[in-house]
Amino acid sequence: MEYVVKKSLLAPMKTLTYCVTGEKKPSSWTKRGSKRHGSKGRTCADPHLLRSYQADLERERKLREAMNAQKNAERATMRAHFRRKYQLTKNAKDADHLRAVGRKVPLPRELAKMVRPDGADKDDSFSLLRAFQGLSFSPPIFTGSKQTKTPTAAGAEPCRVM
Template sequence: MDTMVKQSLAVPMRKLSSCVTGVKEREVWARRRAKRGTGGVKSSPPQTGQTSVTRSYQTDLEKERMLREALNAQKHAERAAMRDHFRKKYQLSKASVLH
């Protein structure tokens, strides 16, 4: 009778202990990972294209950068013209720096 009880409780106890320790579960997941790596179920290929939101965001950033560069170029040209004007007015050499 004692062995019969042990046998009837052995399977549920094994399942319970594997749930608690996670050993069996780790083995199952390891097998699944191994299958996946050796040509098992194929996942979809990674998407190389960008979404339309990302593309539009990138184009907006590019436009803003170009506008900023144009404004900076204009500002630098105006400063260069002012430097040239004051050099001529006060007869300064090109080596002098105005603060």
Template sequence: MAFMVKHMIGGQLKDLTGGLGEEKPEGEKTEAAAKGMTQEEFEQYQQQLAEEKMERDASFAQKKAERATIRTHFREKYRLPKNELDETQIQQAGDDVELPTELAKMIAEDNQEEEHKQSVFGQLTNIQNVDLDNLKDKAQATLEELKQSAEKCHVM
């Protein structure tokens, strides 16, 4: 009950006085003292935190640019529309974006496979029930027959 009376009357009394009776305690600690450091140590700590944050941000931007480069590569490969966000991420990284060596190898292997698939032999291997060795043997036999028939021909 006393709490209730104090709460109701005390709040109104503070409003009337404007809070003049309140003073901060003299032993108030600064942020550095609260953490158990001197002011110089606290400033060095804050500076170190800022440097670490900048390094993390730079690393994150570099990784974002690498991912954007990979997405751009696949968009070009499959003729998909370009994305402006990827372009800006690459530009923000400062054009020194390098793909990790493993990813570069994977892309090179994909390119070689695509070139092989686009060649004549690559297209023939896609056809089912085709024996390339048999076709090569037949082609060579046909060439041999043509050479022999050309030797027999007196017109040439």
């Protein structure tokens, strides 16, 4: 505890004494971290290691940029699709994204499924066309003549209720 009090009050006390005595520059204070005259900072021991490290960083940066360009082109393709679908104006920025990749960009599968679903979803609700799907509209029905034989599918079992 005594150490903490001494440490926290030492600097303000020194400042107060120098203000009261009128000294311009305290001689007992030393600057921390003063640089030596010959010091130039950290240097790499081997310049070859530095060059190889910088080359690795450059390769990683180019790979990241290529991946980002691909993502941007995919997004631009998606936006272009919706612009065509809803007849909106074209955007020059999207064209630039597509041009930056340099080839035609296919939509990713997830995005393509959102845009164009594979199959029609089964709709369990009532459909008028589905209700009349099995009916046949032959001329005897419309003319009023009796039909002697009911049409049945070939090889089908007769109804057990009848």
